[in-house]
Amino acid sequence: MECPSSTSSQGRHVNGKQSIDPPGPATDKNGPRHRPLTPMRRCRGVLCLVVMLLTAFMMMVYLSPTTTFLVRLFSVHYSRKSTCFLFGMWLAIWPFLFKKVNKTRFIFSGESVPPKGRVLLFSNHRTEVDWMYLWDFALRKGCLQCIKYMLKKSLMKLPVFNWSFHLIEFIPVERKWEIDEPIIQRRLSEFKNPRDPLWLAVFPEGTDYTSQEYAVEHGLPILKNVLLPKTKGFNCCLQELRSSIDAVYDITIAYKHQLPTFLDNVYGIDPAEVHIHINSIQVSDIPTSEDEVATWLIERFQLKDELLSNFSKLGHFPNEGTEGDLSTLKCLANFTVVISVTGILTYLTLFSSVWFKVFVVFSCVFLTVTTYYSIHLPQLIGSPEAVADPGFMDRGADILLPPPAPPLLLSSLLFPLIPPLFFLDVQACRGGWRTPSPHATSAPALR
Structure with missing residues (x-):
């Protein structure tokens, strides 16, 4: 997901043919760090990463199954709303880490956009952590809980994080249009309900150097600071959501003085400043045909290139x-709530009833299966589609399962039956039921 970092932007001739060097961003990944990596920062970074993973794990295994399974049976809208609320609280820890702990300055420019709303965002892609800095922007607009991304399908293999990507309905792509097109269309068709808040972020740039060669062959502009955008995915998103979004945001991200990596963020050594430039575009001002949208998007990236050159x-x-x-104050309050809930759930898992451990195991199986097979359950109870069409229940979920999967899936779906057992005394698991006396008149007691 990382953009090339070479600073050369001129073409060169090899064997009589022009060869284009990759575009070079204004800052370099190999330059001096803003802060030195001290043992204290290293320890603090490891602690922060452990806290983030633990909070994510506990919130997903205990809370998300209820919102993504039980609630979704009755209402997809309220299932998304409750799931997004929970993940919004967790995601808000990251801007707190960037701003208050790492002392990274976020500087916004361009247009001031209204809060809330349904929007499509597209941005340049400088490093593997660009998308995380958009969380800071979304948090300020009250839309952190509803931001979604298109991401490489390989990222769905990251443990724990892949569960969260699936639960908040990120769209994984193979970067092969014949494979991605039906998937994108099907997934976007689920986001058209105007009651569901939506910030869909896409990064149209290619991730290899062939875009520059393509530009030379087709007489397109050679860009210095960005790559030539791939237009089909963006056009598909725009056409599917055109009637249900309020605006399109053109985002340009730049860094001073260093392109950060994920570990730079964890350790708090970079970046010193993140500059985010925002242009709001009315949907009616964007062309409708695919060719015109492609030309329009390339022109927007030409403007980005000029903007980054001036930067x-x-x-x-x-x-x-x-x-x-x-x-x-709000950041600290949110952090305190998330840490407190995580602490309570961790204590119950490790030191309380064995049923908590059983629930965690079943929940992990559930999350693993639904993520691996990309299962999103439909609303089955009270849905007009389910009442009118008996086959709706079979077609509603996005499921492609091989033969061995259904038994495992069914077993994982039984875990919501476990929570009532939490109220059983742990001694019931150790000593079993006490044999009642022949003269006893009361119900059997737990030993």
Whole structure:
């Protein structure tokens, strides 16, 4: 997901043919770090990463099955709303980490956009952590819980994180259009309900150097700071959502003085500043035909290229200061709630009834199966489609299962029956039921 970091932008001739070097961003990954990696920062980074993984794990195994399974049977809308609320609380820890712990400055420029709403965002892609910095923007607009991304399908193999990607309905793509097109269309068709808030973020740039060769062959502009965008995926998103979104946001991200990596964020050594430039575009101002959309998107990336060139000279985007600062009090309150809930659930798992451990095991099986097979259950109870069409229950979920999968899937779906057992005394598991006396008049007691 990382963009090339070479600073060369000129073509060269090899064997009589022009060869285009990859575009070079304004900052370099191999430059000096903003802060040194001290033992204290290393320990703090490891602690932060452990906390993030533990909070994510506990919230997913205990809370998300209820919102993504039980609630979804009755209402897809409220299932998404409750799931997004839970994940929004967890995601809000990351901007807190960036801003308050790592002391990274977020500087917004361009247009000030209204909060809430349903929007399609597209951005340049400088490093593997660009998408995480959009969380800071979404948090300020009250839409952190509803932001979704298109991401490489290989990222769905990351343990624990792949569960969260699936639960909040990120769209994995193979980057092969003949495979991705029906998947994108089917998934986007599920996001058209105007009651469901949506921020869908896409990164249209290619991730290899062939886009520059393609530009030379087809007479397209050679871009210095960005790659030539791939237009089919963006056009598909726009056409599917055109009638149900309020605006399109053109986002340009730049860094000072160093392109950060994920570990740079964890250890708090980079970036020093993240600059985010925002342009809001009305949907009615965007062409409708595929060819015109492709031309329009390339022109937008030409503007991004010029914007980044000016940034490398001036050190800032025009019209800065469009967003206020994050509330430290709200960040601390959210962090306290998430950590407290995680602490309670961790204690119950390790030191309380064995049924908590059983629930965790069943929940992990459930999350693993539904993520691996990309299962999103439909609303089955009270749904007009389910009442009118008996076959709706068979077609509603996005399921392609090999023969061995159904027994495993069915066993994992039984885990919601376990929570009532939490109220049983742990001694019931150790000593069994006490044999009642022949003269006893009361019900059998647990030993």
